[in-house]
Amino acid sequence: QGQVAESGGGLVQAGGSLRLSCTASGYKISTDCMGWFRQAPGKARDGVARIRGDGERYYDPSVEGRFTISRDTVKKTAYLQMNDVKPEDSGTYYCAALRTSSETCTIGGLERDAYWGQGTQVIVSS
Numbered sequence: 602q603g604q605v606a607e608s609g610g611g612l613v614q615a616g617g618s619l620r621l622s623c624t625a626s627g628y629k630i631s632t633d634c635m636g637w638f639r640q641a642p643g644k645a646r647d648g649v650a651r652i653r654g655d656g657e658r659y660y661d662p663s664v665e666g667r668f669t670i671s672r673d674t675v676k677k678t679a680y681l682q683m684n685d686v687k688p689e690d691s692g693t694y695y696c697a698a699l700r701t702s703s704e705t706c707t708i709g710g711l712e713r714d715a716y717w718g719q720g721t722q723v724i725v726s727s
Contacts, residue, residue: 603630623696648708
């Protein structure tokens with residue numbers, strides 16, 4: 602089995618930066634496919650960024666150019682560097698690690714079958 606745990610959330614002013622971390626643990630968990638999702642109050646959870654085993658990255662258009670997803674395979678940790686944050690970036694950020702290699706490494710694949718963290722809250726003040 603495996604689990605992931607997020608950290609790094611907090612309060613930040615608009616235009617500022619924040620870095621979220623997601624550490625995976627457990628002998629079965631792989632960090633080949635990891636992603637970040639966010640959920641604003643009263644809204645659905647949306648995919649923000651995803652990194653594949655070959656390093657290919659996907660970003661939601663709302664964060665492209667401002668956020669960067671990266672990964673340290675030795676530390677089994679994924680990061681989300683958030684720059685030039687906006688109030689609409691506020692929400693609870695969740696990390697996901699794909700559970701099975703039979704699922705595709707996409708936002709949809711992670712939504713269907715992944716290990717999920719408990720979330721870390723980000724509040725961007727204007």
